[in-house]
Amino acid sequence: MALLITGFLFKCVIVLFPQKQFNIEIVVLFLGLVLTGIPHGAIDHLVAQKTADKKLNNFTLAHFIFRYTAFMLIYGCIWWLAPGLSLCLFIFLTAFHFGVTDLHFFGKENKLLSFLLGLNLTAWLLLPHQVELIKWLQLIVPKTDSVFVLINFLFKINPLVFIAVTGFISFPVKSKRAEWVLFILLLVLSNQLGFIGGFAFYFSGWHGYQAFKDIRNYIDSGNSMIQLWKKAIPFTLLSMLGLVAVYAITPGSVWQNLGAPALIILISLLTLPHMQVMQEIYNKE
Numbered sequence: 001m002a003l004l005i006t007g008f009l010f011k012c013v014i015v016l017f018p019q020k021q022f023n024i025e026i027v028v029l030f031l032g033l034v035l036t037g038i039p040h041g042a043i044d045h046l047v048a049q050k051t052a053d054k055k056l057n058n059f060t061l062a063h064f065i066f067r068y069t070a071f072m073l074i075y076g077c078i079w080w081l082a083p084g085l086s087l088c089l090f091i092f093l094t095a096f097h098f099g100v101t102d103l104h105f106f107g108k109e110n111k112l113l114s115f116l117l118g119l120n121l122t123a124w125l126l127l128p129h130q131v132e133l134i135k136w137l138q139l140i141v142p143k144t145d146s147v148f149v150l151i152n153f154l155f156k157i158n159p160l161v162f163i164a165v166t167g168f169i170s171f172p173v174k175s176k177r178a179e180w181v182l183f184i185l186l187l188v189l190s191n192q193l194g195f196i197g198g199f200a201f202y203f204s205g206w207h208g209y210q211a212f213k214d215i216r217n218y219i220d221s222g223n224s225m226i227q228l229w230k231k232a233i234p235f236t237l238l239s240m241l242g243l244v245a246v247y248a249i250t251p252g253s254v255w256q257n258l259g260a261p262a263l264i265i266l267i268s269l270l271t272l273p274h275m276q277v278m279q280e281i282y283n284k285e
Helices: 002-016 019-038 044-054 060-083 081-107 110-127 129-140 147-156 159-170 174-190 195-219 225-231 233-249 260-282
Strands: none
Touching: 002 019, 002 195, 019 081, 019 195, 044 060, 044 129, 044 260, 060 081, 060 129, 060 174, 081 110, 081 129, 081 159, 081 174, 110 129, 110 159, 110 174, 110 195, 110 233, 129 147, 129 174, 147 159, 159 174, 174 195, 174 225, 195 260, 225 233, 233 260
């Protein structure tokens, strides 16, 4: 409920200052990344250590960082060689990650349904904002890339189909039906908060928080959410420094639209190893 109230206040600010909407959305995105977006991935080493303990495997932080970085470098090379393919891979990975987290919250465990849920949820968040989506895609991949053919096809589908399928797949057991109603209301509200703002609202306000809870339950540390967030600070700062480094070595001409290409690519590089680590939580049953 607190998240819905926050979203409503966010919408009121946009209505009062429509000329500042883009800047407001960027601020929300930045705050979301700092508060939950990056931090929930910055404790992946705790999840990996717990997984190793459960499997009676050895764990060292140095090996974890090496493996994590290797995944990022490999994906970075794919971005360099095939940006359109890499963007599709990022969208599919993100969709599956969102779907498996949300389906788990509603008491279900099914990889195929998780993927379908995530795809429909992501489509609902992005596709209604056709002008903004195309503009951002053009910053990341060439206009001639086949990804635009797929996107233009998806534009022909009524967005209500995506929210309807999302609601149907995620419909939960009885004990979670009140939360499900709030979840659907949150998605409807997210659709009204702009392209960047709506996605950031869902990603940070809902997904990041739910992932934090799943991590706390999995590692069974007895830490509060605040204590767990504090443990994420070192790698959160490291990730932010990585963004600064990318900015420093990237030609200024690339940093259009407040650095959209580099920011999205950096987030995608973090998503691949993060999803691999987090999947162990949802594979435990």
